Amino acid sequence: xxxxxxxxxxxxxxxxxxxxxxxxxxxxxxxxxxxxxxxxxxxxxxxxxxxxxxxxxxxxxxxxxxxxxxxxxxxxxxxxxxxxxxxxxxxxxxxxxxxxxxxxxxxxxxxxxxxxxxxxxxxxxxxxxxxxxxxxxxxxxxxxxxxxxxxxxxxxxxxxxxxxxxxxxxxxxxxxxxxxxxxxxxxxxxxxxxxxxxxxxxxxxxxxxxxxxxxxxxxxxxxxxxxxxxxxxxxxxxxxxxxxxxxxxxxxxxxx
Amino acid sequence: xxxxxxxxxxxxxxxxxxxxxxxxxxxxxxxxxxxxxxxxxxxxxxxxxxxxxxxxxxxxxxxxxxxxxxxxxxxxxxxxxxxxxxxxxxxxxxxxxxxxxxxxxxxxxxxxxxxxxxxxxxxxxxxxxxxxxxxxxxxxxxxxxxxxxxxxxxxxxxxxxxxxxxxxxxxxxxxxxxxxxxxxxxxxxxxxxxxxxxxxxxxxxxxxxxxxxxxxxxxxxxxxxxxxxxxxxxxxxxxxxxxxxxxxxxxxxxxx
Numbered sequence: 001x002x003x004x005x006x007x008x009x010x011x012x013x014x015x016x017x018x019x020x021x022x023x024x025x026x027x028x029x030x031x032x033x034x035x036x037x038x039x040x041x042x043x044x045x046x047x048x049x050x051x052x053x054x055x056x057x058x059x060x061x062x063x064x065x066x067x068x069x070x071x072x073x074x075x076x077x078x079x080x081x082x083x084x085x086x087x088x089x090x091x092x093x094x095x096x097x098x099x100x101x102x103x104x105x106x107x108x109x110x111x112x113x114x115x116x117x118x119x120x121x122x123x124x125x126x127x128x129x130x131x132x133x134x135x136x137x138x139x140x141x142x143x144x145x146x147x148x149x150x151x152x153x154x155x156x157x158x159x160x161x162x163x164x165x166x167x168x169x170x171x172x173x174x175x176x177x178x179x180x181x182x183x184x185x186x187x188x189x190x191x192x193x194x195x196x197x198x199x200x201x202x203x204x205x206x207x208x209x210x211x212x213x214x215x216x217x218x219x220x221x222x223x224x225x226x227x228x229x230x231x232x233x234x235x236x237x238x239x240x241x242x243x244x245x246x247x248x249x250x251x252x253x254x255x256x
Numbered sequence: 257x258x259x260x261x262x263x264x265x266x267x268x269x270x271x272x273x274x275x276x277x278x279x280x281x282x283x284x285x286x287x288x289x290x291x292x293x294x295x296x297x298x299x300x301x302x303x304x305x306x307x308x309x310x311x312x313x314x315x316x317x318x319x320x321x322x323x324x325x326x327x328x329x330x331x332x333x334x335x336x337x338x339x340x341x342x343x344x345x346x347x348x349x350x351x352x353x354x355x356x357x358x359x360x361x362x363x364x365x366x367x368x369x370x371x372x373x374x375x376x377x378x379x380x381x382x383x384x385x386x387x388x389x390x391x392x393x394x395x396x397x398x399x400x401x402x403x404x405x406x407x408x409x410x411x412x413x414x415x416x417x418x419x420x421x422x423x424x425x426x427x428x429x430x431x432x433x434x435x436x437x438x439x440x441x442x443x444x445x446x447x448x449x450x451x452x453x454x455x456x457x458x459x460x461x462x463x464x465x466x467x468x469x470x471x472x473x474x475x476x477x478x479x480x481x482x483x484x485x486x487x488x489x490x491x492x493x494x495x496x497x498x499x500x501x502x503x504x505x506x507x508x509x510x511x512x
Contacts, residue, residue, distance in 0.1 A: 006407075008264055008265075008407055009264075009265075009268055009271075011267055011268060011271070012265055012267060012268070012405060012406065012407075015265075015267070015404060015405040015406050016406060148271060149268060149271040150268065150271050150272060150433075150434075151262075151264055151268075151433060151434045152433060153433040153434075153436070153437055156437070176459055177406075177407060177408060177409040177458055177459045177460070178406075178407045178409075180409070180458070181409055181412070181437070181438075181441060182437075184441065184444075185437060185440065185441065188440075202433055202436070203432055203433045204433070
């Protein structure tokens with residue numbers, strides 16, 4: 001029996017957080033940081049360092065790191081990659097440690113540092129994330145990155161998809177209000193085709209289209225392309241003292 | 257054509273607020289402050305002063321005001337009423353100016369002071385609120401009070417009910433992401449019976465039941481009992497200098 005809650009904006013995290021911190025946080029940013037991190041690890045990157053500020057990301061770039069960076073859908077001038085998952089090909093990232101700093105997604109990694117397990121959930125690794133949550137047997141909080149602290153449908157809908165998938169895999173769930181709403185909604189959009197059609201017209205898709213970035217949408221709404229789950233770890237990397245990364249996403253795969 | 261957005265928690269208001277402040281804010285707290293304020297005005301109260309803090313509410317009580325006050329579902333010790341709409345009978349409130357201070361609902365009145373129009377929406381005045389929004393022809397923001405800054409289904413669902421009702425009355429709407437989600441969900445629960453059955457089991461209903469307050473639920477989920485819309489006005493009341501209320505909810509009715 002797993003409890004599942006949905007925190008619909010990073011700003012609300014303090015109000016959804018429990019005292020014990022004995023839970024699994026699933027950070028979600030479907031368009032596009034979460035899908036991008038998962039893709040980079042799927043294509044052989046050895047670790048992703050999430051960085052909140054542009055200034056800090058630029059220092060990493062200056063110290064020889066490969067940096068993906070974006071603000072308001074625009075690639076940062078010093079960055080090697082933007083935030084589109086299709087840029088993170090095997091050829092480009094295999095064997096590399098990357099730094100990523102995006103508008104919405106990577107800040108979430110800062111605020112959840114106290115949770116027991118922190119992973120990234122995306123539609124491309126939905127079932128693997130469900131298996132991870134079942135294996136850990138801790139309450140699950142889906143932390144939707146949203147858009148500039150506002151609620152975003154596609155991120156919230158992932159909470160519903162996750163609840164439904166956990167049930168399909170044979171585990172019972174108890175959903176709090178928000179997760180329950182989106183579990184019901186997911187019933188209407190639970191295939192790649194329905195999901196893509198539904199999100200076509202939602203706010204975030206329109207923002208992508210306005211910036212000619214909608215080519216990422218079919219990929220970001222694909223289901224179960226990989227078994228890799230990006231898991232936040234808190235080890236000190238071998239970076240220089242100017243780049244004191246103390247946490248990075250590493251790939252884990254079943255069995256968890 | 258009306259734009260409708262849903263701010264799912266008072267904490268997120270700064271991120272949903274627009275620069276111009278040329279919009280109608282609909283404050284929603286179905287269980288129970290919003291329904292209670294609407295009921296008190298329906299039963300002849302001449303005005304409701306929303307007060308955020310317990311300390312300030314106690315000063316009003318000491319100065320002879322009738323005070324409704326509640327924290328965490330418990331009536332404040334100095335208050336004349338709790339937060340249950342059924343307490344605010346015609347006999348008790350007709351001709352009176354009341355002060356109300358509750359856990360979630362009355363704080364919202366503090367943060368929206370800059371908006372052009374601020375009203376209270378509840379299921380008991382749903383259609384009247386829709387008519388008000390149509391008459392004003394400004395973008396509509398539904399501000400869901402939620403529970404201790406967390407998202408609450410019944411308040412968010414009101415945004416969907418309002419969008420659907422505005423459409424039924426002949427006006428086109430453009431919903432942002434959150435309002436769109438709940439407009440779809442409302443299609444499944446758009447009668448008193450379905451709504452009551454759905455909310456039975458949701459988080460807030462369970463909290464009410466745990467505190468033996470579930471008797472308010474059938475009333476709070478009734479549709480269109482009154483044409484009164486509580487509208488926030490910013491006039492200085494005739495209160496003493498110890499009670500410098502500068503805003504209160506007054507009843508308005510169609511035509512708006």
